[in-house]
Amino acid sequence: MNTALLEARCLVKRFGGVTAVSGATLAVGEGQILGLIGPNGSGKSTMVNLLTGETVPDEGEIVFAGEVVTRLPSYRRARLGMARSFQMLRLFGSLTVEDNLVLAGHIRMSAGVIGSALNSQSARSEEAAARTRARELLSWFELEEFASRSVTALSIGQQRMVEIARGLMSEPSMLVLDEPAAGLSPPNVDRLILLVRRLRDEFGISILLVEHVMRVVRELCDQVVVLDAGRKIAEGTPEQVVNDPLVIEAYIGSGWKRRAQA
Amino acid sequence: MDLFLQYLVNGAVTGSTYVLVAVGLTLIFGILGVVNFAHGEFYMIGGYAGIFAVTAMNLPLLPAIVFVLAVAACVGLAAEAILHRPMKDRDATSSIVSSFGLAVALQNAALIVMGPQPQRLNLDASKMPLLSELPTEFGPVFLPHQRMLIPLTMVALIGALYAVLRYTWTGRSLRAMAQHSTVARLCGVRVDRVAMVTFATGAALAGIAGMLMSSVFLVYPIVGNMIALKAFTVVILGGMGNVIGAAVAGLLLGVIESLTSAYVSNSTRDIVGFVIVIGVLLFLPNGLFGKSVGRS
Amino acid sequence: MKMSICALPVIAGLAIAPLGLGGYELSVLMTILFYVILTLGLDLVTGYCGQFSFATGAFYGIGAYTAAIMSRDLGTSIWWHLPAGALVAGSFGLLLGIPALRLTGHFLAIVTIAFQTIMYLAISQWTSFTGGQVGLHVESAGKLAVFGTTLFELGSLRSYYWLTLGVTTVCVLAAWRLVNSRLGKEWVAIRDDETLASAIGLNTTRGKLTAFVAYAALAGIAGVLTAHSLRGVTPDDFTIWISATVVAMMMLGGRGTFIGPIIGAVVLAIVPEFLGRYAEYKMLIYGTILVIGMTLVPEGVIGRLRRSASR
Numbered sequence: 001m002n003t004a005l006l007e008a009r010c011l012v013k014r015f016g017g018v019t020a021v022s023g024a025t026l027a028v029g030e031g032q033i034l035g036l037i038g039p040n041g042s043g044k045s046t047m048v049n050l051l052t053g054e055t056v057p058d059e060g061e062i063v064f065a066g067e068v069v070t071r072l073p074s075y076r077r078a079r080l081g082m083a084r085s086f087q088m089l090r091l092f093g094s095l096t097v098e099d100n101l102v103l104a105g106h107i108r109m110s111a112g113v114i115g116s117a118l119n120s121q122s123a124r125s126e127e128a129a130a131r132t133r134a135r136e137l138l139s140w141f142e143l144e145e146f147a148s149r150s151v152t153a154l155s156i157g158q159q160r161m162v163e164i165a166r167g168l169m170s171e172p173s174m175l176v177l178d179e180p181a182a183g184l185s186p187p188n189v190d191r192l193i194l195l196v197r198r199l200r201d202e203f204g205i206s207i208l209l210v211e212h213v214m215r216v217v218r219e220l221c222d223q224v225v226v227l228d229a230g231r232k233i234a235e236g237t238p239e240q241v242v243n244d245p246l247v248i249e250a251y252i253g254s255g256w257k258r259r260a261q262a
Numbered sequence: 263m264d265l266f267l268q269y270l271v272n273g274a275v276t277g278s279t280y281v282l283v284a285v286g287l288t289l290i291f292g293i294l295g296v297v298n299f300a301h302g303e304f305y306m307i308g309g310y311a312g313i314f315a316v317t318a319m320n321l322p323l324l325p326a327i328v329f330v331l332a333v334a335a336c337v338g339l340a341a342e343a344i345l346h347r348p349m350k351d352r353d354a355t356s357s358i359v360s361s362f363g364l365a366v367a368l369q370n371a372a373l374i375v376m377g378p379q380p381q382r383l384n385l386d387a388s389k390m391p392l393l394s395e396l397p398t399e400f401g402p403v404f405l406p407h408q409r410m411l412i413p414l415t416m417v418a419l420i421g422a423l424y425a426v427l428r429y430t431w432t433g434r435s436l437r438a439m440a441q442h443s444t445v446a447r448l449c450g451v452r453v454d455r456v457a458m459v460t461f462a463t464g465a466a467l468a469g470i471a472g473m474l475m476s477s478v479f480l481v482y483p484i485v486g487n488m489i490a491l492k493a494f495t496v497v498i499l500g501g502m503g504n505v506i507g508a509a510v511a512g513l514l515l516g517v518i519e520s521l522t523s524a525y526v527s528n529s530t531r532d533i534v535g536f537v538i539v540i541g542v543l544l545f546l547p548n549g550l551f552g553k554s555v556g557r558s
Numbered sequence: 559m560k561m562s563i564c565a566l567p568v569i570a571g572l573a574i575a576p577l578g579l580g581g582y583e584l585s586v587l588m589t590i591l592f593y594v595i596l597t598l599g600l601d602l603v604t605g606y607c608g609q610f611s612f613a614t615g616a617f618y619g620i621g622a623y624t625a626a627i628m629s630r631d632l633g634t635s636i637w638w639h640l641p642a643g644a645l646v647a648g649s650f651g652l653l654l655g656i657p658a659l660r661l662t663g664h665f666l667a668i669v670t671i672a673f674q675t676i677m678y679l680a681i682s683q684w685t686s687f688t689g690g691q692v693g694l695h696v697e698s699a700g701k702l703a704v705f706g707t708t709l710f711e712l713g714s715l716r717s718y719y720w721l722t723l724g725v726t727t728v729c730v731l732a733a734w735r736l737v738n739s740r741l742g743k744e745w746v747a748i749r750d751d752e753t754l755a756s757a758i759g760l761n762t763t764r765g766k767l768t769a770f771v772a773y774a775a776l777a778g779i780a781g782v783l784t785a786h787s788l789r790g791v792t793p794d795d796f797t798i799w800i801s802a803t804v805v806a807m808m809m810l811g812g813r814g815t816f817i818g819p820i821i822g823a824v825v826l827a828i829v830p831e832f833l834g835r836y837a838e839y840k841m842l843i844y845g846t847i848l849v850i851g852m853t854l855v856p857e858g859v860i861g862r863l864r865r866s867a868s869r
Contacts (some may be wrong), residue, residue, distance in 0.1 A: 005845060073756060074757050083758070086757075092747055092754070094746065095750070103743055103747050104758040344849060349853070363802070363806070372840055373838075487798065491675055492672075536675065539669075543660075
């Protein structure tokens with residue numbers, strides 16, 4: 001058992017009278033791809049928001065990179081090495097593709113905002129380095145021709161790639177991908193699978209993958225956690241959880257079996 | 263103790279105007295999502311319309327009230343056409359700037375037309391035959407008829423509004439819009455009409471408040487500034503969009519202000535509300551009576 | 559770069575203007591410059607960082623009263639008042655920025671209006687400190703002296719105009735630097751999507767607070783300049799209508815476009831001069847511009863031009 005990079009213990013989150021997450025526990029090991037699945041309304045999105053710091057849990061503890069981050073705002077977690085993509089695509093619409101990436105590189109710059117406002121030598125060289133890195137990443141994703149275009153000019157699939165490239169700008173140790181295959185065409189799903197695998201193998205990044213598309217989960221995940229009604233109902237390899245009677249029951253009526261065999 | 267009761271009653275009178283203004287404001291926000299910074303100007307226009315009806319047209323009280331309701335409702339309809347209709351597909355911040363602009367324009371139009379001098383509405387006994395037969399002294403509390411009129415009208419109008427919201431089809435469509443505008447539209451609620459009814463109602467309530475209050479205090483072009491701020495305080499205290507909350511919070515603010523000016527100092531009177539509102543916004547963002555709404 | 563090439567002849571023209579213009583025209587020009595600083599500041603916080611504020615008049619007043627009170631109690635000159643006004647107004651900006659950390663949109667707008675009103679009430683009612691409704695007299699700006707040698711008397715209108723022009727130029731350059739720096743990019747990120755900004759590691763708390771401080775400090779500087787120019791301050795110079803005017807200037811030009819709000823300030827500050835005896839219609843016109851502008855060109859004139867140019 002390798003050491004966990006991200007660990008969540010007994011998380012509870014209530015919204016008014018509704019308990020969205022009740023006592024969920026999961027751990028993502030170094031270099032691991034962990035899948036997080038569950039039917040609609042099972043608390044996956046809330047779980048992601050708790051892990052990335054958009055909301056604070058009512059109970060439980062989150063440890064990331066050796067630090068307790070339960071109440072840290074998301075920007076502090078990002079500085080510890082956590083990057084994420086969003087279920088609904090999120091990019092800065094008024095900026096170019098390259099600027100979207102460069103902004104994410106700000107946290108790796110050491111010159112303060114004062115230095116930047118004064119246009120100091122070190123701030124300028126850091127800025128130039130960030131631009132170079134952004135270009136490199138864009139060419140890695142085969143998007144370099146769009147660098148100075150507005151993000152709104154890109155297709156959904158390309159915007160998803162920009163989101164992932166943005167995540168890499170901050171040199172993260174952990175990437176949280178929230179339904180990255182949503183809205184992608186089958187060939188693009190294939191590209192996504194190859195790409196995520198390369199992220200782990202070439203960059204050594206641990207990945208938490210929240211996904212509906214079972215093909216992606218089966219091909220990528222080492223380990224899968226299944227949520228239902230805010231609780232963890234199963235954990236294991238993709239094959240194990242797919243055949244777990246509890247899991248099948250949770251999904252009945254939502255076409256799980258059919259999709260699992262597709 | 264006797265004085266305390268008097269302060270309490272004074273506070274309830276002022277509080278009643280806050281309720282009238284704030285209920286309209288909270289309706290417009292709750293149903294249409296428009297933050298109407300020009301709401302205080304409905305109050306101001308109601309004040310001038312009341313003076314016109316009573317002084318120039320020489321109407322008795324009830325017809326004058328009907329006249330003011332009609333004028334204010336028309337102003338509300340115009341405001342809807344300016345602030346809501348063209349902005350429907352935009353984000354909420356658009357109406358912040360345009361309603362602020364409308365407030366500035368209306369205040370300055372009033373300044374040019376009516377002049378800066380404060381004016382008073384003279385409601386003497388001959389204008390209100392029935393009311394003037396009531397006593398004005400209740401034990402230690404002195405309550406002149408002009409003041410008595412304000413809580414009475416407030417209770418009547420807010421009661422009527424509550425009944426309409428609760429038991430009529432119009433009320434149901436308004437509440438449906440407040441819950442979920444898209445679903446309401448799909449269920450056949452005519453959104454344009456709901457918007458017009460909401461603005462007309464909100465403006466009419468504020469207009470009546472302005473009319474009645476100008477027989478006690480005075481009306482002047484920028485009177486709406488302070489009233490609108492107070493009403494926002496009340497709306498936030500009561501929970502944005504919550505009618506009952508606004509009614510309770512309005513009376514509460516009136517009483518708190520009255521007690522503050524009596525026991526602390528008159529100059530802190532206007533500030534106390536803002537201090538409360540900033541505190542509430544920071545620590546109880548759903549208001550005192552608001553439901554907490556979960557977002558995922 | 560392009561901007562500095564365009565700006566140079568404008569500044570040069572403004573610098574030689576006193577040689578050909580009379581006193582009245584010079585004071586109009588100065589009023590325009592004050593509004594340029596105010597609108598520029600508001601554009602930082604609203605146009606770039608996306609936080610609404612209707613409290614410009616309050617920060618303007620705080621700067622002006624800082625100058626008036628320092629000059630009364632300490633006998634200092636404008637050289638002390640400029641940094642002090644920026645500092646005091648900036649500190650109040652920090653104070654108003656705190657609610658902005660938790661509130662957005664209309665809630666923040668309401669708090670800023672409340673702040674504006676509280677400031678007005680405080681200035682007009684704290685008579686022993688602020689002079690109440692009558693206001694305070696302000697001494698002339700003093701002089702520019704190095705080691706006891708007077709280089710420059712600021713008592714004359716012409717030299718005070720040059721000082722105003724110099725300070726305005728510095729403010730515009732500083733603001734330009736800011737919006738093009740990392741901080742400025744972070745402001746835009748917060749405006750576009752605050753959740754995302756935080757998710758990629760940007761400290762949105764620091765971003766919003768710095769924007770509020772920069773905005774308030776610029777308004778404070780404009781206040782100091784105005785106090786010495788008018789040789790006095792009264793509460794009615796710093797009402798919510800000033801805030802409304804500045805919002806109108808920014809929205810007309812196009813928020814977040816930098817040059818747009820400056821043009822908006824120049825145009826709307828000149829308009830009353832052409833209204834002649836209809837000058838009392840000024841605020842009515844500004845209000846109407848806000849309503850019509852928001853309905854027809856919500857992105858402002860320059861914003862609209864840029865958008866159609868990029869198509």
